[in-house]
Amino acid sequence: MSTSDSSTASKKTLHTNDYLTKFNTDAYLSAYSFFEVNPSFDCLLKKMINIFVQNKHRIGHGQALEFGGGPALFSSFILAQYVNSITFTDYTPSNLKAIEDWIEQNDDAHDWTEMFEFISNDQLANLNNWEHRLRDALNYGKRLKCADVNGDHCPVLNGQDRYDVILSSLCLDYACLTLETYKNTLKRMKNLLKPGGCVILTHGRNQTFYTVLDKDFFALPVDEKKVHDALAEAGFTDIQVTGIDKPRNKYADADGYVVACAFKSNEE
Known part of the structure; x- marks a missing residue:
């Protein structure tokens, strides 16, 4: 990580290596323990689903990368209905353990049933079938620890695997300390996509922090224009950005969400 990147993050917020020592996975998951639908989160879930429904003829059904999934599975739950394999990655080992616990159906695994029921009922699907598809997709893929995206050494971004879909939900605006790093990360993601592949992003809008157990974590403020311009600069086409x-x-302190979908050219 460069000195300039480090100085960009607020001194009042935690970031990068702090996730290894100060991020509390259980406390984060507790926010989903009593799932209640609120209009904005409902809209976020529906928008993610609509992206897949509207673009299903263009989205390859083979391999997907979920980049920075945290300990949460609601994005993967949607993704798994459209792909066969999900490589799930995160920076924090305790988050990856939470995913493994759910896959293995361990007694202490977080119970996602209520949220999964909400998502699957919205699509008139069978919950058990959707959960089965999610476990299969995660088992066909891998679980990998990410390195800091603010440095050049990130094995996931530098890897040789190629994907039909890359999904990064509520991650890049927390991981990237500068807008320049955010733009560069999108370029690196495009290199991981197969020709015609798609990237799907969700971010907090105009957010500078979020809190877990009285600890404030850094967020890079982005909005619809910044996300659109970064995707265009990275060379993506058919860019769709919604607030x-x-x-x-x-x-x-986000005042909304940004949801984006964009494609790599078939000619690349």
């Missing part, structure tokens, strides 16, 4: 309004609160 969703949400109220600010003491746990995160």
Whole structure:
């Protein structure tokens, strides 16, 4: 990580290596323990589903990369209905363990049933079939630890595997300390896509922090224009960017979500 990148993050917020020592996975998951639908999060889930429904004729059904999934599985749950294999990655080992616990159906695994029911009922699908597809997709893929995206050495981004879909949900704006790093990460992601492949992103909008167990973690403020321009600069085509309004609160100062989908040219 460069000195300039480090100085960009607020001194009041935690970032990068702090996730290894100060991020509390259980506390983060507790926010999903009593799932209640709120209009903005409902819109975020529906927008993600609509991206797949509207572009299913263009999205390859083979391999997907979920980049920076954290300990959460709601994005993977949607993704698994459209791909056969998910390589799930995160920076924090305790987050990856939470995913493994769910795959193995361990007693202490987080229970995603309520959220999965909400998502699958919205699509009139059978919950058990959707969960089965998710476990299969995760087992066909890999679980990999990411390195810091602010440095050049990130084995996942530098890897040789190629994907039909890359999904990164509520991650890159927390991981990237500068807009330049964010742009560079999108370029590196495009290199991992097969020709015609697609990237799907969700971010907090205009967010500078989020809180887990009284600890504030850094967020890079982005909005619809910044995301669109970064995708265009990276060489993506057919860029679709949507904003969703949400109220600010003491746990995160985002004023909404940004949801984006873009494609790598078939000629690359």
